[in-house]
Amino acid sequence: MSLAEKTCVPCRGGVPPMTREQLQPLLPQIPDWTVVEQGGRPHHLRREFSFPDFKHALAFVDSVGEESESQGHHPDIELGWGRVAISIHTHKIDGLAEADCILAARIDRIHAPTEARP
Numbered sequence: 001m002s003l004a005e006k007t008c009v010p011c012r013g014g015v016p017p018m019t020r021e022q023l024q025p026l027l028p029q030i031p032d033w034t035v036v037e038q039g040g041r042p043h044h045l046r047r048e049f050s051f052p053d054f055k056h057a058l059a060f061v062d063s064v065g066e067e068s069e070s071q072g073h074h075p076d077i078e079l080g081w082g083r084v085a086i087s088i089h090t091h092k093i094d095g096l097a098e099a100d101c102i103l104a105a106r107i108d109r110i111h112a113p114t115e116a117r118p
Helices: 020-029 054-071 098-115
Strands: 034-038 041-050 076-080 083-088
Touching (some): 020 041, 020 098, 041 098, 054 076, 054 098, 083 098
Antiparallel strands (some): 041 083, 076 083
16 A cells, blocks of 8 residues: 555654664655654655745645644645745654655645646
């Protein structure tokens, strides 16, 4: 099953964050996301999206917000004219969990139809 077809499972804490080795097999499914390290280990995922104007960027943010709420997993979102930057990590473990990769893939699926726009 692909990451985008999975559902985020909330982390209750008490589990270690993913290691580079655990994360590696998932990255091909979210190739446009950057793994940002902190303290020598993977800490969060980040991706910037481009749009033709503020209206399209805001509509994307609204869609990401709805998806995030339905998944019970909430990214950090930066909105500007024609751009949106999203960072995802699991706060309870101060690092990455599979749910972060799932949300990234689901966000990519939301963005896919807009990538074809001029």
